[in-house]
Each structure stands twice: as structure tokens, then as C-alpha cells.
Amino acid sequence: MRKVRVATTSLAGCFGCHMSFLDMDERLVGLLEHIEFSRSPINDIKHCEPCDIGLVEGALCNADNVHVLREFRQNCKILIAVGACAINGGVPAMRNHFTLEECLNEAFLDEIGVDNPHIPNDVEIPLLLSKVHPLHEVVHVDYYLPGCPPPADAFVKIITDLLEGKEPSLPREILHYD
């Protein structure tokens, strides 16, 4: 039987969701009987192939994030927003209280100890969006996996549910944080 193909990526995130994904530990071994990875930091494949499931961590803060997200949406049958940043903007969105100009001035012009102050403008560097956005404001998102990060059990549950052809549903213990 063909294995279910999964792609993962981190946009404006901290890779904490990926670390939590790896916290599935030995359960990953069993899971690999049923799934294989396309683009993912785990294997360093650079572009997303046609996949069954896409797991996207992090918010959208620049043009490259938008390109990557669009590639995932085009190639993944099911797209899952993983973690607080992907769902709400999270920590990266804290800059939304300031203008982009204020942020860049603080980092590259006004900060004490800045050498050769100028705002980087190499064409290789993706331009920043004026505000940080959650994924669902730019593409259609099928499921949301909440948490900062979502616990490993939540990854197990959502992937297992999808493998079994069920509508994913997280039990209260996994969603209850305090």
C-alpha cells in the first residue's frame, strides 16, 4: 500500500513545533510504517511534492513565507496550521504593534553598536510584510493544531485520525493547558 506522504515546514516560527513533533520519539518509528516525508527539515528536500498532509508551523512575516505557504497549499490535500504562530500570529506578531519602519530602524539604524547602519536591501533577502499574519488569512486551512507547541500526543492523535480516515478530534486533555 502506498504510504501517506507528509510535508512539514516552519515559516516565521521557532521550530519548537518541529521539536515537539520529534518528541513523538519511538512512536515515529511505528508511524513511518505508514507515512513518508516530502519536503521537511528532517530530510532537507527543498520543494514540496504532491502530498497528502502538509504541516505548517509559524506565521507569515515575509514574501518567502507566502511563496512557501502557497506551494504547500497547491500540493497538499490537507493543510494543517500547527501551533500558536500559524494560528494566531503568535510571538512574531508582537511586532504588529509597531510599524515596519520602526522595527527596521530599531534593528539596523538606531540600535547602539550598529556598524554601517543601513536597512538591508539585497534582492536575495525576502521583503517583510507590513504586518505578521496567521496562515488562514492567506490560504484555506483545513485543520488547526493548537499549542505552543502542540504536545507530541496531539501530533500522534491528528495524524493517526487522518490515517484511519476519521475526522480529527483532539480530546480535552490535549487541549486543556492549565
Place this chain on the structure above:
Amino acid sequence: MNSVQGAAPTSDLTSASYHDDHLLHRLYALQQQFQHIPASSIGALAAELCLPLAQVEAVIDFYSFFHRTARGRVDLLFSNCTSCGDLSLMHDLCQRLGVVPEQTRADGAVSIGEASCIGMCDQGPALLANGRTLTQLTPLRLEQIAERIEASTPIEQWPAEWFHVHDNVRKNGLLLGTTFSTGSALVAALEKGAQTMLDEIIASGLRGRGGAGFSTGMKWKFCREATGDAHYVVCNADEGEPGTFKDRILLSSHAHAVFEGMTLCGYVIGAKKGYMYLRGEYRYMLPELLAVLERRRKLKLLGTAILGQSDFDFEIEIIVGAGAYICGEESALIESMEQKGGVPRVRPPFPVTQGFLAQPTVVNNVETLAAAAHIAVHGGGWFNAHGSDKSDGSKILSVSGDCTTPGVYEYPFGTSIQRILDDCGAEHVQAIQVGGPSGTLIAPAEFERKLAFEDLATGGSFMIYGAQRDLLHVIQNFAHFFAHESCGFCTPCRVGTTLLKNGVDKIATGHGTQYDVDELRRMAALVKRRSHCGLGQTAPNPILDLLQRFPQAFEDRLVHSDFEPHFDLDKSLQEARRLTHRDDAEAHL
């Protein structure tokens, strides 16, 4: 700014019924004096009123009429209601005066912003100038206002007729058409005694006129039976539902009946103190209301030993709000009376057992109390001879919108909507919002429905939309209203009303897809089901009503694709392009 420390109370209104030691009143005085609440005054005020600093800070932030930074010496707030608002006039004036909305002009002379419905729907467009009401605005009038602002003419010297508010009573009914003889309800009450009077009110079938329709007699009975150190009567004059202005008429022309209803309630439930919570937008009526109370004191209808009865004491105090729709909800109103932000309480316990200062409290609408006073004189049978099966008596309506004679109309319950439309000269009507944004939007097919609690309930708002109106635009206005007025206490309402607003905006600006409509429906159901109080529970109504009755209003605007982003991606890179001086292919999306 240090000079404001311990600033003396500045109100010249201090009377037996308006106290300067209420936080809302002190903040109002500071706002009037300095155009904002100076940070340096907050500590002294908190100490003087023996309130926690955090509470004072929270109250300043909660109410729309208090500001942390200075507004203009003339602060104009244009109503943004669909009936008494016209924001194109606001934008014209902003341009004329060189003002950015919500920002004070550099010279400090003027600031211009928006306010939720200010209750002038029968004589709009309207605005508040330093809290005073100007109605029937025209481009010419705005020109005259602009000239006076540029000439630094104080508002007190603007022509008095600009501030005139008309009653516009178009149709008298059971209450408005029956002359009320001052004192007659109390004389009747003393003759019959409290228990008999209570039975009379119960027998009359009177139900709350604020919209919810709870039996007034039962409310009084529960409160009378509740034990406590003191009992209180509260008159809810925080008429904030957009399109409602019928209490304005009762307060300006029938204040004796209203105050007498309060006193009667005090007699029945055994209260010695009553409060009227007057919406900040109606502050212009305060001097006259205080004068009425003073007259009642002289007539021995208020104060100690009322009508010579040594055991009948009752005082009335007026507390003026500061621009918060949520304070119309009875428990939020009580919180506001207790010098806090207007966050609704968990109910039960209901105010009848634990209300103001945790004591048994009756909170009644202005119209309910006026009706109770009439019932005391004429009897329950006189009242319930009118109306429908489950809705006795009459209802005073505030009719506004697209009709020839907007104003106040009183009808017996059971009157058909079409009859009302005929009376006010409304033709080619597309839809009516009955009961304000939190009520029901009805289509022409429903115009034979009846005005009644069992059919179409309303707190008094009746907004008519003619054929030329864009209904989606109307609903967009309501969505903005609820997002602005949500008190922020519970997440479903705080976040949900904003998501609903964003969703309607997206569709209204031509960026919505069928997916967005489905999301809107899902979110509306969630906000309705999960919100803490009536605000959130009713905020999605206009959207759901429009979806059900006028689906075309949405469908006409939809983009036929699977998904549209919520914002313009390429535009979102514009600031970065400017800062990096880039315009290459990679600098666009």
C-alpha cells in the same frame, strides 16, 4: 499639569440628586476641564474617593467619553448610526478643518470622531459637541460650526437653537395620550397599600419595556420578598440600542410619571433609595431632570415623610453614564453605578436578590416605570384592556429611517407592522430592523406580523430601510457597532464580534468567497451560543437575519474562487519596498 493634582470638583450641578463624589461624575468633570483625564490627577482622585488605583484606571479605559490624551477644545462626535448618522458630513468637516478623524488637531482647537447612536434618529444627522447635542445637521450648519471653531468661539456662545431637540411625538396612545396628574399614583398607592398595589401591577400584565419582557409585577414581588440591609430601585435610562429614542421623550416631557413610577416601586418593595442611570448622551437633560426632582421634593413627593406618611421616605439620585452601550444590560449598569467598568455579572443571582451593593434591586426601563405610575392611578384592568393576548398595554416606538415622519409613535401591542409603516409614510420599504441591531431584520413578506412579545419584540427601535439602501452596508454598520461596544470580558464576544466585523467587511469590499460566507455563519452560531451576556448572544442576529432573508445581498458581492486572502498581499510589501528602495520581481507578490 501638576497643578491639576487634587483638582476640586468642577461641576456646578451638585444637588441633592447629583453627587460629585461618584467616580463617573468626577472623571466627566476632569474631561471637561482638561479635555482628557490628566495622569497626574488619577492618584489623588483614587485616594479621595477611597478607590483602588487600578479601578480608576480601568474605568477611564472602559468608557468611550474618557480619554488619556487631550481631545480638542471642541470635541465633535458624529453619530455613526444608520438613522442619525452621516459620516460623509464628518469627512467633509474633517477636510474643511484639516483634522484627521480621532486625532486632535495640532493647535488643540478641535478633534472629530465617531460615537455610537446618540438617540436623535428622528432628527438626524446629529453629533455631540463637548457632550451637547446638535441635530438636523446640514452642510450649511457644518460650515457655520467650522467658522466658529476657527474663530475660537466657545460652544456656550453658539446659537442656542442649534442645540434644540424636538420631541416629535406623532401618535399618542395609552400612556402618552393620558394626562398624568403629578402625585396621583402615590396617592392611589397610599390608599391601597403596598400589597394591593403590587397585586394590581401583577394583574395589569405589565412586562418590561426594555425588550426582554419580564413581568414587572413579579420582579417587584421577588425583590419585595428578598431580604437585605436595603432595597433599591433603579431606572434604566441608558437607552443605547441604535434607533431607540422613546425614553428621551418620556424623560423630557413625562419625567414626573417616570420618577413617580420609581417612587411607587420604592413604596411597594420597601426601598428608600432610587437611582436613575442616564446615558451620557442625554446629559443635556440633566438640569431639567434635577429641577423636576426638586419640584417633587417641594410637593412632598420625594424625600422624607412623603405625602405626610412618616414611614414613607424615598430619595432619587441620578448617575450619568459615559458612552457604553453595554451598561444598558442591567447587571453591567449596576457595576457602572458601583463605579466600575460595565462588565455584566454572572446571573443568577439576579439583581432582585443581589443587585446594587449586593442588595435586592429592581431595575426597570423608563417606559416600564411610567406605565406602572399610570397603572397605579387607573388600575390593571384599564391597562390590560389594551394589547394582545400575551402582551398587555401599549408600546412606545421610536420610528426612524426611510419614512416621511420619523418620531415617536405609541401603539397597542398586536398592531401590525404594515399599519405602522402606513402611519409614518414609509413606501417602497425593503426591510425593517425591529428592536435595533440586537433585534430582528424583517422582509416585506413579514409586514403583517404583529408588534408583541410573542411575535416581534422590541425595546422601541424601529428602523426602516427603503429600496435604495444597501442592506449589506447596514449590517456592516451593526457589525462594527457590536465589535466596538463589546465589553471585552468573554472571549467569544470580544474576539467573535471582531471576526464577524472582519468577515462582513471582507464580503462588503468585494473580497469574499462562499467560504467566507460559510465561516461567517459558523462564527455567528458560535458567538451567539457561547457569549456571556445578551450583547454577544444577539450581536450575530443581523448577519444571520440577512443571510436568511436577503441571501442575495451577500451573493451579489462574492468572488467566484475557492479562497481570497484577507488582505492585499502586494500592498503589504509596499512599506518594505519603500524602505529598501527595491522594485524587482521578488519585491512583489
